[in-house]
Amino acid sequence: MLGARSLKISARSFSSLPKRVRIVEVGLRDGLQNEPKPVPTEAKLELLRLLANSGLKTIEAGSFVSPKWVPQMGDTPKIFAELQKTAESSYPGITFTALTPNLKGLESALELGVKEVAVFGAASEAFSQKNINCSIA
Numbered sequence: 001m002l003g004a005r006s007l008k009i010s011a012r013s014f015s016s017l018p019k020r021v022r023i024v025e026v027g028l029r030d031g032l033q034n035e036p037k038p039v040p041t042e043a044k045l046e047l048l049r050l051l052a053n054s055g056l057k058t059i060e061a062g063s064f065v066s067p068k069w070v071p072q073m074g075d076t077p078k079i080f081a082e083l084q085k086t087a088e089s090s091y092p093g094i095t096f097t098a099l100t101p102n103l104k105g106l107e108s109a110l111e112l113g114v115k116e117v118a119v120f121g122a123a124s125e126a127f128s129q130k131n132i133n134c135s136i137a
Helices: 004-014 027-034 041-053 076-090 103-111 125-132
Strands: 058-063 095-100 116-119
Touching: 027 041, 027 058, 041 058, 041 076, 058 076, 076 095, 095 103, 103 116
Parallel strands: 058 095, 095 116
Antiparallel strands: none
């Protein structure tokens, strides 16, 4: 059981924390990119709908990467094209982001109207080569 002194120390330590945190749901991208076979686009759109209706405010809906390297993300342009048609009316107040590990990915995302992107960086050459097939140089 915590004593009164412990609680005061704990309460004091919380005062320096931010008043809000931002949760970014990445399951549509990070979770599904590791599936052995691509998940059908319609199933991803249904998952996206369920996530959006759960109260999340920021959802990473895909990654603009080469389908040659990550075939599970090959339909990301289709996902964002669908969001372009429905997001404002169906999902007001929700931000849909995309991972863009390189300039080509960023350009593709911007062409489809993606308003927020996550970028990928690596500190080691080996990690960068293995994960995004490019140099850190």
